Amino acid sequence: MKARNKRLMLVGGGIALLVAAAALVLSAFQQNLVFFHTPSEVAEGKAPVGKTFRVGGMVETGSIQRDADGVTVRFVITDTAKVIPVSYRGSLPDLFKEGKGAVVQGTLGADGQFRATEVLAKHDENYMPPEAAHALEQAHKTATTVQQ
Incomplete structure (x- = not known):
């Protein structure tokens, strides 16, 4: 085999490996991509x-209920326009409280119940994720406009 053919095969093999590696990285990224939605977007079916x-918003005051098993917690997340019922099985963060901001990660059931696998509480009185x-x-503006 000529040296030129060997180089072409080597370059071709290198390109094939790079393409395969890029495909694996993109596949892993796609599987781990988690989008953020508001309670209003969830209620609208988006x-x-x-x-x-x-889903992020405020934990509605008076909505936290603990099941008899001591591990399952049910609460409501709101953006002041719409509410989403959430159930979570596990330990809640120390800063998780009614009337405070929280972001929950999980899946939405066909029944409209959000089943959280992770609960994140805002860590500072002044901090809230930009989204x-x-x-x-936006929800407050919409609610104000609808009421007028």
Whole structure:
């Protein structure tokens, strides 16, 4: 085999390996991609049923209920316009409280119940994820406009 053919095969093999590696990276990225939705978007059907995504908003006051098993917690996340019922099985963060911001990750059931696999509580009184702050602001504007 000529040296030129060997080089072409080597370059071709290298390109094939790079393409395969890029495909694996993109595949892994696609599987781990988690989108953020507001309670209003979920209520409007814009969130995927059965797929993992995040919902952020405020924990509605008076909505936290603990099941008899001591592990399952049910609460409601709101953006002041719409509410989403959430169930979570596990330990809640110390900063998780009614009337405070939270982001939950999980799946939406066909019954409209959000089954969280992870609960994140805001860590500072003044901090809120930009997406959640924007969503709350938009929902508040919409609610104000509808009431007038």
